Amino acid sequence: MQYAGVGGIGVGGGVDCDVLVIGGGIVGLSTAHALSRLAPGTKVIVLEKESGPARHQTGRNSGVIHSGIYYRPGSLKARFAVSGAAEMVKFCAEHGIPHEVTGKLIVATEREELPRLHALVQRGRENGIPVRELGPAQITEYEPQVQGLAAIHVGSTGIVDYGRVSAQLAQSSGAEIVYGAEVDLISRRASAVAVRTTSGLVFRSRMLVNCAGLHCDRIARLAGDDPGMRIIPFRGEYYDLTRPDLVRGLVYPVPDPAFPFLGVHLTRGIGGGVHVGPNAVPALAREGYDWSTVRPRDIADELAWPGAWRMASRHWRYGTGEIHRSLSKQAFTRAVRRLLPAVTAPDLHPAAAGVRAQAVLRNGTLVDDFLIRDAPRTIHVLNAPSPAATASLPIGREIATRVLRTLTAA
Structure with missing residues (x-):
């Protein structure tokens, strides 16, 4: 297909496609995949x-592969x-992508966490998720090196390489994917809608879907x-555990409901190694x-946004602790030892970090749920936090349904 070159960006003269998706992460590719199935x-x-x-x-x-236990029914x-x-x-089974349903433990290590742990049990059951409550002795049946006052076992949690999943979605969608754009x-x-890239190419489409993640705003x-x-x-900074035999599966702390982060876990x-983190x-x-x-x-973008200052004033103590654990390996190790007392600082080797695109409102609220907004001939995915990768197939279908509804009405 020949696209318009450098020059004007008008929308006359026809279109290159029905739907133009900005962003080749798992949500954008799932949207393309869903469109190919639905229409x-x-x-x-x-x-x-x-x-x-x-x-x-x-x-x-x-x-x-998150179960959904943390999320409000x-x-x-x-x-x-x-x-x-x-x-x-x-999807992974159908396409031969290595994956495993491992289950996971959510472990309370302090008494003040017990009410929150019990609340998770109730939330899990309301969401239809298999949950088993465990005492200290039962924890060691699953994870001999993990210590806690109580825990819950969530049977539907799993693991997968989402990079492999994304590559398969790109192939299965039949979409034309333009890299370096x-x-x-x-x-x-x-x-x-007409879209120009930094290289000067212009793409014209009947609908635009914004799945740009870190740059969606x-x-x-x-x-x-x-x-x-x-x-x-x-x-989010990670370490690899140099003694992976210390951990059999997935072990999480009880999260603080005031923050949309799950804590160091x-x-x-899939490869057998153990990731520790993130902060x-x-x-x-x-x-x-x-x-x-x-x-x-x-x-400058952050400093100009009033919500960033309001968020900082509200959560500075939490943020200070996270920064301390980032700059001090000993502090990070102490956080890990709450769950895994046998770990030492030499057991932790730095691994690749990730960055979470956290949407923050003008009043300083950290958006906790998915945020998808419709605009003329455009759909913006403005917050797709964890478990977006797990939920990418139904998210893609939801976005595709909105797209097709607009195209049908046009």
Whole structure:
């Protein structure tokens, strides 16, 4: 297909596709995949600024197939995670992608955590998730090296390589995927949307879907929409456990419901290694995978957003602790030892970090659920936190359904 070259970005003269998706992570690729299933023959183009799929949030996480136990019954997170976990296992089985349903432990190590643990039991049952309550002796049956006052076993949790899943989605969708296509201009009219990349290519489409993850708010503003939020990047730093025999499966602490983070946990991956982490520290760039990566534009965006200041004033104590654990390996080790007393600092080897695209509202609220907003000929995915990878198939279907509804009505 020949696309328009450098020049104007008008939307006259026809279109190149029915749907243009910005973002080649797992949500964007799941949307393309869902469109091919719901409406065969729909022409879809995916624009991805990197040289391959799943280079950011999708490819830099723990690889967990989440059960949905943490999420408020009736929320999009709960609905999509529970159905998405089962669909993800089925998708992997159909396409020969290595995966495993391991189950996991959520362990209370302090008495003050027990009420929250019991609340998770009730929430899990309301969401239809298999949950078993455990005492200290039963914990060691699952994880001999883990100590706690009480725990719950969640049977439907699993592990997978989401990079492999994304590659399969890209292949199965039949979409045309254009790599190295960073978007710098969007022009929207009543009949179509035109998008220009930094290389000067122009793509015209009947519908636009914004799945740009760490840059989704910027894409929304390029389209002329006020997203009502900003992405504040939080880096999650991981270690690999040099003695993986200490952990059999997945072990999590009891999360603090005030924050949309699950705390430092232990995850045995598909390859047999054990990932430890992540913490959650403010990143100095939207793609800031270490402290040395600093992007003044990204920092300026954060400082200009009132919600960032309100969030900081509300949660500075929590943030200070996370930064301390980032800068001090001993402090990080102490956090791990709450669950795994046998671990020592030499057992932890630095691993690749990830960055979470956390949406923050003007009033400082950290958006906890998925946030999907409709605009003229455009759908913006403005918050797709964990368990977005787990829930990607039903999320993609939800977005595709909205797209087709708009196209049918046009």
